[in-house]
Amino acid sequence: MSPEISYIIDTFFALFAFVLIIFMVPGFAMLEAGLVRTKNVSAVLMTNTMIYSVASMTFLLVGYNVAFGSFGSDSMSGWAAFLFQMAFVGKVVNIMSGGVSERTKILPLTIFTVIIASFIYPLVVNCSWGSNILSGTFLDLNMYDLAGSTVIHSTGGWALLAAILIIGARKGRYNKNGRVRVIPASNIPLVTLGAFMLWIGWFGFNGGSVGSIASKENANIVALTILNTNTAGLAGAIMVGILMYLKYKKLDITMILNGALGGLVSITAAPDLYNIYIPILIGAIGGALVVVAVPFFDKLKIDDPIGALSVHLVNGIWGTLAVGIFTEKAFFDQLKGVVIVAIFVFVSSYIILFIINKILPLKASDDEQMEGLDVVECGLEAYPEFKRAY
DSSP: OOHHHHHHHHHHHHHHHHHHHHTHHHHHHHHHHHHSOGGGHHHHHHHHHHHHHHHHHHIIIIIHHHHHSSSOOSSSOHHHHHHHHHHHHHHHHHHHHHHTTTSBOHHHHHHHHHHIIIIIHHHHHHHHTSSOTTTTSTTOOOOOOSSOIIIIIIHHHHHHHHHHHHHOOOTTSBOTTOOBOOOOOSOHHHHHHHHHHHHHHHHHHHHGGGOOOSSHHHHHHHHHHHHHHHHHHHHHHHHHHHHHHHHHSOOOHHHHHHHHHHHHHHHTTOTTTSOSSHHHHHHHHHHHHHHHHHHHHHHTTOOOTTOHIIIIIHHHHHHHHHHHHHSSSOHHHHHHHHHHHHHHHHHHHHHHHHHHHHHSOSBOOHHHHHHOHIIIIISOOSSTTSOOOO
16 A cells, blocks of 8 residues: 555544544533533533633643644644544543532633643643653653553543542532432433443544554554454443342443443553453453442542543553553553552642632532522523422
């Protein structure tokens, strides 16, 4: 195949993967809109819209150069390579924004979006996929992370944990005795739609990260990557279904869908390195971790309405470490990468959010939470004809 034809095919491949990843934007929006109460749906949708717009523009103007040094690619159009990388940045903030839903104001969260898309996330990318300012030092990230179990999912998860510790829980989530007050999802069909949109987008997320499809060998790697990605999602969903039925004799669709997403996160570090059977185990463990982690965080009074910590942080860590268990990659390198990213992202996010919170409070007041952020933040209710539940 001529270099020109290969260039064209890989450019098209990157653009197609970019579109699939952007398909995850409405996926996150629908998932979160379905899991929150009706009085906060417009605010959630507005937040997701602002995140995509602001994070993408910031990455264009600042973040990409921090991560990679300059625009350009020898194997495909530099513009296609940029678009593919730009598609990832909003997902980091999506993970965070969903976990602080129903009590966080849009403007200060948007300000943090600018900072994380300019420096925090790009610096993690720089040290893993990019120009690598830590090369040759002890802190050099030698971990293998094809599509971002740590670089994207754990990064978003650590930022979320910092945010929750600063913002606190929703009003009424925990009573005086520390018991959890169940706040049911408002729209299960939207949750299901959003989860499957994310699942479909993951094929571009992981498959596109192979980087090339313009040869027989690369085409096979891309196909294996997508197959293993899907398999892990299936295993995660099935495992959660089994565990929920054994424990409660009920099948909770929201938990099963989060189990699928947990499986998808856990395979993201190396779907190209496994045979077709290992992802079943990795995804099943990922699903089981979701079942364990959701009540664990509630016991700590860490209020996460969509289970983002359980899905993205916990399984981002598991998926990265699994590479050192099931492949020839060094486990120590995987562990070191997890720890370095954890310290950098959590500490920097906590400091920045603490400062923002002092200047422009992140959390809506109790009265504002009671009224609902749709009215307070957007002046527009998603379901004006419905009776709202408080």
